[in-house]
Amino acid sequence: MAEIGWTDTEEIAIRLLEAHADVDPLSVRFTDLHQWVMQLEGFTGDAKGSNEKKLEAIQMAWYEEWQEENG
Secondary structure, eight states: OOOBOTTOHHHHHHHHHHHOTTSOGGGSOHHHHHHHHHHSTTBOOOGGGOOHHHHHHHHHHHHHHHHHHHO
């Protein structure tokens, strides 16, 4: 699986959807989201490389993917 970092928002969103298909992305706290991103296979970003703006972008991209799957 290709390596990804904090700026790979769409790919992170897809991998989060695969890993947590039963979770509404808007219900996830940023602290948990940060941890889940760090645990994704192929994620090589530095833990300190995230910020609220990046996490919000990831959450919104994940939400869009989730909506497509859950109609």
